[in-house]
Amino acid sequence: MSIVARRKVLGGIGAGLAAGALGGASAWTQGKRKLGYAVVGLGSYATQQIMPRLAQCEFAELRALVSGMPEKLEKFGAQYGIPRTHWYDYRGYDRIRDNPDIDLVYVVLPNSMHAEYSIRASQAGKHVLCEKPMAVSAAECEAMIAAARAARRKLMIGYRCHFERYNLHAVELVRSGFAGRPTLITSEHGFYARPGQWRLDRALSGGGSLMDIGIYSLNAARYLSGEEPVEISAMESTDRDDERFRTVEDRIDWQMRFPSGAIANCVSSYSSGHNAFRVTGNRGWVELEPATSYAGHRMRTREGGRINDVTLPAPAKDQFVAQLDHLAESVLSGTALRASGEEGLRDMRLIEAIYRSARERRAITLA
Numbered sequence: 291m292s293i294v295a296r297r298k299v300l301g302g303i304g305a306g307l308a309a310g311a312l313g314g315a316s317a318w319t320q321g322k323r324k325l326g327y328a329v330v331g332l333g334s335y336a337t338q339q340i341m342p343r344l345a346q347c348e349f350a351e352l353r354a355l356v357s358g359m360p361e362k363l364e365k366f367g368a369q370y371g372i373p374r375t376h377w378y379d380y381r382g383y384d385r386i387r388d389n390p391d392i393d394l395v396y397v398v399l400p401n402s403m404h405a406e407y408s409i410r411a412s413q414a415g416k417h418v419l420c421e422k423p424m425a426v427s428a429a430e431c432e433a434m435i436a437a438a439r440a441a442r443r444k445l446m447i448g449y450r451c452h453f454e455r456y457n458l459h460a461v462e463l464v465r466s467g468f469a470g471r472p473t474l475i476t477s478e479h480g481f482y483a484r485p486g487q488w489r490l491d492r493a494l495s496g497g498g499s500l501m502d503i504g505i506y507s508l509n510a511a512r513y514l515s516g517e518e519p520v521e522i523s524a525m526e527s528t529d530r531d532d533e534r535f536r537t538v539e540d541r542i543d544w545q546m547r548f549p550s551g552a553i554a555n556c557v558s559s560y561s562s563g564h565n566a567f568r569v570t571g572n573r574g575w576v577e578l579e580p581a582t583s584y585a586g587h588r589m590r591t592r593e594g595g596r597i598n599d600v601t602l603p604a605p606a607k608d609q610f611v612a613q614l615d616h617l618a619e620s621v622l623s624g625t626a627l628r629a630s631g632e633e634g635l636r637d638m639r640l641i642e643a644i645y646r647s648a649r650e651r652r653a654i655t656l657a
């Protein structure tokens with residue numbers, strides 16, 4: 291199949307995956323109210339990326355706010371028309387149980403708070419979307435999954451790239467055999483972390499760049515390969531004279547070996563800029579740079595000695611809206627989640643193995 295024909299076919303597949311996540315809810319929502327989100331934590335990501343997108347959702351809307359800062363509740367309550375009865379501080383958080391307008395809770399807090407507020411939301415009878423990384427340990431992830439299961443509620447993790455058209459298209463190209471048998475994946479993510487951020491405090495973040503931007507490198511290598519690694523080898527590089535890194539790591543480089551023999555070389559950094567991945571096979575390659583940004587993705591492919599720029603049509607819903615609607619659709623129609631708690635747990639177990647490998651300076655064999 292030619293690159294042009296294959297691009298047309300696979301562009302449809304990628305678009306179909308994005309649309310398929312929302313395909314069953316229309317019949318459920320005709321004549322019914324949208325499901326209501328409570329957003330927990332009103333930091334910049336929640337207020338600049340998540341809350342504006344909720345107004346664009348087909349199956350969900352913003353209904354409640356949770357913050358420890360009264361001035362934020364005042365500001366965003368007025369901006370979004372949220373009544374005071376639907377404002378909560380952290381001490382009164384469990385009162386969401388008594389609010390039938392809240393169906394879904396989006397936990398957008400520092401990593402160390404994910405487990406507590408997700409578990410309490412499940413126990414309050416609400417479905418949960420929790421930001422990544424899911425928690426600060428595999429044990430916490432397991433407790434979150436158990437709480438959701440006991441409450442018979444959904445638990446989803448905020449892997450927005452699972453809903454982004456170029457990432458979906460890259461996965462489909464690789465699966466189609468476009469580049470041949472994958473042999474090497476490179477996945478690099480990093481930025482310069484300014485001092486004074488909560489992410490540089492281990493008590494809040496659970497770690498450094500790996501517990502933040504590095505999860506994009508890790509998760510991308512997994513969904514691009516379609517496999518789980520069998521061996522990990524990692525190396526940390528941190529300048530402890532840099533005041534930013536008193537309690538957390540700066541850079542971690544790691545390599546993962548997959549059952550097929552493919553190798554992934556990954557980078558996570560707080561001192562250099564990276565946002566790219568490439569899958570190289572025995573017949574060509576597929577790359578994105580930027581790969582996991584909020585917008586502006588650029589794709590290139592190589593086949594038969596020709597390098598091609600790939601441009602996809604604009605989606606009906608961007609990655610944020612599609613992600614937010616996906617949880618609501620799953621609740622309404624009973625379809626499976628694309629990014630469940632189990633997905634977050636798998637990443638967390640690998641993060642622990644990466645840290646262990648770097649600490650012990652040896653390869654870790656995975657069961």
